[in-house]
Amino acid sequence: MRKGKLIVIEGISGSGQQVKAAIVGLHKALAGQKYDVVECANPDSGRAKELGIDNLLNWPFGRTPRADFLFEAAVRTEVFKNIVEPALQDDKIVLCKQSSISSLANAWVSGYTKHFDVLRHIEKLSRGFLFEDEIYPDLTLFIDVPAQEAFERIEDVLQIHHEGGIEYYEKMREFYLKEISRWHGVSIDAGAGRSEEEINADIWAKVQTIL
Secondary structure, eight states: OSEEEEEEEEEOTTTHHHHHHHHHHHHHHHHHTTTEEEEEEOOOOGGGGGGGHHHHHHHHOSSSSHHHHHHHHHHHHHIIIIIIIHHHHHTEEEEEEEEHHHHHHHHHHTTTOHHHHHHHHHHHHHHTTTTTTOOOOOEEEEOOOOOHHHIIIIIIOOOOOOOOTHHHHHHHHHHHHHHHGGEEEEEOOTTSHHHHHHHHHHHHHHHTTOO
């Protein structure tokens, strides 16, 4: 029987620093309250190695978004069965750096919208739907960085260019803001005008409501 809590921390491309700071701050706060915390991450281009398969597959991420989605769903099944589910059964708090919404968001902004209901169903299957052990977030925190700030960090600072330009970031942020309510989610203002302490305080206030 599930006893722990699953908390997912999400953010658009370009919000990586804020998302990382949020996870570090939340982990510290939970540990300070004597909670046992486990971290895991979405199976995107760099994280399949959590399952020891980084040398088994050289997946061409970004070439075919639909294939990326199917691959991520398969790896996510392993993450949820072998990392998330056992931790929840042991009454631990699982902090997941991005999960299902990120895969859906990437598919959406890449133009795979015609049969989006199919992608949603595949995503549900990867979390255990129809297998009597579906795992759903207790809370999803969307670390909301304005599209322009994210764009400047990725395009200007890191020199990584998306064909869609600023519109790519705007569409992804829009998708998250519309989608977040499906996932027991809340938006956390993480714009440049807010300090890390203010952001962490907002996060902790939301997390306390589910503990």
